[in-house]
Amino acid sequence: MRMGYTGFVNDQAYAKSKFSKPYKFLVHLLIHTLGHNKGGYDESTDYIMNIITCLILNKPYNISQMIFN
Structure with missing residues (x-):
């Protein structure tokens, strides 16, 4: 919601x-x-x-694990 998203939040794709x-x-x-x-x-x-949310909230996220999976 901080990013101004106006669609449904419970969807699989945004x-x-x-x-x-x-x-x-x-x-x-x-x-x-x-x-x-x-x-x-x-x-x-x-x-x-998840990556975008972690970037916006300045939280750590292991992107390399996602890439290798």
């Missing part, structure tokens, strides 16, 4: 268009760099949202 503009760009960058899909870059999965 729509990029539901974020406010500064966070929409951050979500866009992380979907393209860490996402493993070949198309459909308008939705973010739950593990990418």
Whole structure:
């Protein structure tokens, strides 16, 4: 909610268009760099949202474990 998300929070995938503009760009960058899909870059999965949440709240997150899994 701190990022201005206006969609449903309990979904499996979060729509990029539901974020406010500064966070929409951050979500866009992380979907393209860490996402493993070949198309459909308008939705973010739950593990990418975990990374974004940890970045926003300044919490530690082990990204290397997610990449190797």
